[in-house]
Amino acid sequence: MAPAGDNKKFSGRSLRLLGAAAVIALAVGAFAAGVGTTGIADMGAESLAGWLYFAGGLFVFGGLDLGTPTGGPQSARIALWIAYFLAPAITTTVIAETMMKMVRPELLARRQLRQHVILIGSSNTANAYVDAIRDLEPGRIIVQLDHSPGQVAHFEEWDAKHAMQRMRGDVRLPETLDAARLAQAYRVIFFTDDDLINLECGWTTLARQPGLPVAAHVTDLALLRPVNRLIRNQRHKTDSSPTPLVFSTHRLGALHLYEQHLHPYFESTSYQDVVVIAGFGHYSQTILELLCAMAADELEQILIVDPAAAHLLRQLRSDVDIGQVSIATIDGELDDARTWIEVREQLADQSATPLFLLNSSDETANLKAAMQLRSLALESKIFLSCFHHSAFAESMSTELNAEIVATEKLLATALRDHYEALTSVYTGR
Numbered sequence: 567m568a569p570a571g572d573n574k575k576f577s578g579r580s581l582r583l584l585g586a587a588a589v590i591a592l593a594v595g596a597f598a599a600g601v602g603t604t605g606i607a608d609m610g611a612e613s614l615a616g617w618l619y620f621a622g623g624l625f626v627f628g629g630l631d632l633g634t635p636t637g638g639p640q641s642a643r644i645a646l647w648i649a650y651f652l653a654p655a656i657t658t659t660v661i662a663e664t665m666m667k668m669v670r671p672e673l674l675a676r677r678q679l680r681q682h683v684i685l686i687g688s689s690n691t692a693n694a695y696v697d698a699i700r701d702l703e704p705g706r707i708i709v710q711l712d713h714s715p716g717q718v719a720h721f722e723e724w725d726a727k728h729a730m731q732r733m734r735g736d737v738r739l740p741e742t743l744d745a746a747r748l749a750q751a752y753r754v755i756f757f758t759d760d761d762l763i764n765l766e767c768g769w770t771t772l773a774r775q776p777g778l779p780v781a782a783h784v785t786d787l788a789l790l791r792p793v794n795r796l797i798r799n800q801r802h803k804t805d806s807s808p809t810p811l812v813f814s815t816h817r818l819g820a821l822h823l824y825e826q827h828l829h830p831y832f833e834s835t836s837y838q839d840v841v842v843i844a845g846f847g848h849y850s851q852t853i854l855e856l857l858c859a860m861a862a863d864e865l866e867q868i869l870i871v872d873p874a875a876a877h878l879l880r881q882l883r884s885d886v887d888i889g890q891v892s893i894a895t896i897d898g899e900l901d902d903a904r905t906w907i908e909v910r911e912q913l914a915d916q917s918a919t920p921l922f923l924l925n926s927s928d929e930t931a932n933l934k935a936a937m938q939l940r941s942l943a944l945e946s947k948i949f950l951s952c953f954h955h956s957a958f959a960e961s962m963s964t965e966l967n968a969e970i971v972a973t974e975k976l977l978a979t980a981l982r983d984h985y986e987a988l989t990s991v992y993t994g995r
Contacts (some may be wrong), residue, residue: 582656586625589653593621596638596646604633606734613926622652626750677733679747682707686737686767687757687783690953691815694974696730698981705729711744713737713758719745728827737767740774753988756782756810761789768810779988782810787855788885789954790814811988816852818980819973824856827971828921837918838866842909844900844935845926845951846872849973851882853923858888867892871909873899900926901934903941910944922948924968929953936966 597617602609611954612620620632629650635643683699683706685692696708709731719735719742735742737758748754754771756764762783768782769784784790790812797809832839843850843859851871857865870879875895882888896912898905922939924932929952936950948968952959955972963970 582660585656589624589649589656590618590621592645592649593624594618596635596642596649597621599638599642599770600644601638601646602636603629604636607636611919621649625657628654628829644877658683661739678765679707679709680750681752682709682731682747682750683755684709684711684743684746684748684751684754685757686711686713686755686764687759688712689759690974691783691977692757694977695755695981695985696816698985700728701978702985707731709751711735711737711742711746713760713763717851718742721745724808738763743771743801748778751775751778751897753985754778754780755988756780758783761786765789765793765810765812768812772808772948773808776808780810781984781988782812784812784814784815787814787847787848787851787882790817791886802859813954813984814852814953815858815981816849819976820848820852820856820978822980823853823971824860826976827969828857828861831921831947832864835918840916840918840920841865842869842871842915842920842922842946844871844922844924845928845931846870847925847927849927850923850925851886853879853925854893855880855886855888856893858938862889862891864893866916867894869893869912869920871898871900871905872897873897878881900924900928900931901938903938905933906938906942906944910942913944920944920946922946923951924948927953933962933966936962936968942965 594614594617597609597612597620600610606612606620609617616640623631624731629646635646635650637643644658668880685696685699685708687695692710699706699708699850705799707729710733710925712734715733715738718739719894720733722732722734724731735745736766737743737756748771754768756768756771758764764782764784768780772778784793784982793812797812800809842993850872854870856867857868870893872878872895875897879893879895894912896905896908898908905993922935925968926932926934926935932941932950932952939946941950948966949971949972950959950963950968951973953973955970955975959970959972962968
């Protein structure tokens with residue numbers, strides 16, 4: 567079944583084409599029947615090409631250049647009069663629609679925005695959230711706003727196939743969300759790459775629309791914990807203002823990684839495991855925190871490999887209590903053979919088969935790291951991280967004897983659950 571937007575667009579275009587064909591048929595038929603005009607009395611003497619030319623001119627001049635119909639059967643004269651009035655009407659509708667698109671294209675887009683979801687962000691994870699919404703509510707209109715600092719709100723072409731309106735603008739400006747019809751929105755999710763913007767705009771939006779379900783994404787653990795404490799404290803106060811539903815896809819992904827991959831692996835080994843985490847961004851830091859909280863008894867040691875591993879671990883320890891698990895670091899680039907030689911030397915005294923989590927946000931670096939490991943003939947279990955699962959990644963993982971862990975797949979269920987939770991938390995709307 568074609569989307570409703572496509573049907574409307576097709577219907578309008580079809581009606582205009584049918585109307586234009588009717589004008590040509592009526593005019594040419596009248597001329598052929600012997601109808602002339604005060605401007606061209608001997609119209610019947612013209613050729614078919616001439617009749618078509620004069621019929622086409624009706625769309626521009628409406629018959630003013632030809633004069634009024636004369637002669638011929640009365641029914642044919644009436645048909646020509648109808649063509650005189652119908653042709654300019656068709657031309658006017660085409661010009662009016664074209665002018666609206668040229669002058670104010672956002673007017674056409676905004677007419678369709680009712681009970682829509684506004685999602686601010688354009689990253690891979692933001693797009694995964696869009697997919698989660700579509701899975702749960704296929705007919706829900708989504709406005710995806712690409713946060714562009716300093717830019718006024720600008721609508722892009724309406725995507726009728728996916729019920730999607732994309733736009734650009736500075737989300738910190740109230741008029742940007744007003745352009746996206748905030749007052750008529752169903753849900754709002756702030757998913758930019760800037761945690762502070764997500765939080766500030768989330769709180770500001772709720773102050774403007776207190777009953778509107780609002781979510782704000784946070785990646786930084788050092789920020790996530792105090793914000794969650796703030797929210798808990800505010801919710802205990804009966805007179806406090808509403809707060810957004812703050813969430814972290816890193817935490818959601820890390821939890822699903824543990825439940826689907828790490829925990830079953832730990833259960834399958836008869837020894838305490840050694841885990842090597844390569845790449846120590848926010849996602850890997852979340853995984854480390856979760857491992858220390860949920861699998862401390864399963865682990866002999868965690869080794870962190872990153873160009874700034876020691877610094878990042880010190881920073882994490884100052885912000886987050888990660889317990890007493892033995893953690894070591896190696897500062898080195900993931901595509902540098904010397905880094906992995908040092909890793910092999912560090913693990914030389916370990917009897918356990920090490921588990922490698924190649925978790926850099928640079929997927930190419932993860933692949934190169936897996937190649938380095940295999941070139942060293944180091945016996946190991948490798949989880950190779952990527953965002954999208956692809957045939958190429960699958961082929962490479964087979965070649966490298968590694969297991970693909972696609973973040974998009976890990977998040978699919980988690981984001982659907984989160985969207986449903988956002989719906990249920992705000993029961994007043």
